[in-house]
Amino acid sequence: xxxxVTGAAGFIGSHLCEKLLENEAHSVTxxxxxxxxxxxxxxxxxVKGLNSHPRFRxxxxxxxxxxxxxLLKDVDVIYHLAGIPxxxxxxxTDFDPYVANNIIATQRLLETxxxxxxxxxxxxxxxxxxxxxxxxxxxxxxxxPLSPYGVTKLAGEHLCRLYAQxxxxxxxxxxxxxxxxxxxxxxxxxxxxxxxxxxxxxxxVFGDGLQSRDFTYIGDCVKGIASxxxxxxxxxxxxxxxxxxxxTINEMIALLEQLTGEKAIIHQEDALPGEPKHTYANIxxxxxxxxxxxxxxxxxxxxxxxxxxxxxxKDVLR
Numbered sequence: 001x002x003x004x005v006t007g008a009a010g011f012i013g014s015h016l017c018e019k020l021l022e023n024e025a026h027s028v029t030x031x032x033x034x035x036x037x038x039x040x041x042x043x044x045x046x047v048k049g050l051n052s053h054p055r056f057r058x059x060x061x062x063x064x065x066x067x068x069x070x071l072l073k074d075v076d077v078i079y080h081l082a083g084i085p086x087x088x089x090x091x092x093t094d095f096d097p098y099v100a101n102n103i104i105a106t107q108r109l110l111e112t113x114x115x116x117x118x119x120x121x122x123x124x125x126x127x128x129x130x131x132x133x134x135x136x137x138x139x140x141x142x143x144x145p146l147s148p149y150g151v152t153k154l155a156g157e158h159l160c161r162l163y164a165q166x167x168x169x170x171x172x173x174x175x176x177x178x179x180x181x182x183x184x185x186x187x188x189x190x191x192x193x194x195x196x197x198x199x200x201x202x203x204x205v206f207g208d209g210l211q212s213r214d215f216t217y218i219g220d221c222v223k224g225i226a227s228x229x230x231x232x233x234x235x236x237x238x239x240x241x242x243x244x245x246x247x248t249i250n251e252m253i254a255l256l257e258q259l260t261g262e263k264a265i266i267h268q269e270d271a272l273p274g275e276p277k278h279t280y281a282n283i284x285x286x287x288x289x290x291x292x293x294x295x296x297x298x299x300x301x302x303x304x305x306x307x308x309x310x311x312x313x314k315d316v317l318r
């Protein structure tokens with residue numbers, strides 16, 4: 001099986017490539033433009049092990065300009081993870097890259113594959129498309145994004161469904177809920193908090209710290225994503241990919257203090273626009289159709305992320 005992964009040098013993309021390559025029948029071509037909040041050295045660190053793999057090839061190029069027909073002509077499955085992430089930085093004049101990389105790049109891919117005999121096109125969206133909801137969120141709830149980032153990811157979903165209807169593309173949409181673990185992006189809360197704790201820097205908490213998230217460990221996440229490739233019942237569906245535990249920001253910080261042995265210096269600021277107070281995934285559809293069952297506890301996963309941050313502070317960010 002020939003698999004194409006966009007955003008392959010990113011947090012989730014690099015883990016997914018490793019997971020897919022566990023099957024000896026798979027070869028993986030990844031593409032990454034090395035942009036976004038993760039630095040180039042960290043992205044290279046993400047794919048350090050992959051680069052020596054005989055069934056993996058990384059292309060450092062831009063989905064907005066690369067010859068997609070040449071790259072995709074023999075591909076069986078496409079995992080589209082690439083894009084500009086982040087709620088807070090999507091406002092104002094910084095919106096343009098979100099439109100280009102989250103909407104236009106997705107449309108270019110779909111235009112290319114509409115005439116190709118691919119077996120699946122898997123689009124990774126985000127829980128940010130839901131906005132503020134009460135209780136568990138199921139896939140049939142009305143999307144009401146609170147940020148420009150969420151709007152661009154929802155637009156990508158609509159494009160996927162439009163092309164699926166018009167051109168019979170076998171599309172699957174995934175909505176990921178706050179993925180964490182080794183290689184997490186440096187703009188995400190766990191990465192920032194751990195790094196700040198380990199370097200004795202203040203931690204900025206926006207709002208009262210009582211906002212909660214449904215946290216998904218990266219190992220659980222990529223098992224769910226990888227399973228879609230061989231599951232034809234998934235075609236045409238949208239799935240929440242959530243985690244085993246929820247926690248508030250204050251609870252997260254207390255746990256990280258315990259795991260690092262460091263005391264947090266808290267700097268409180270006003271809550272930011274675009275952030276829902278709570279996220280909570282209903283994953284029953286993924287459990288039933290994908291046999292998706294997250295197993296890693298928040299504490300177990302954070303032990304791994306703390307170890308990762310210690311390593312990059314020593315090897316990459318020193």
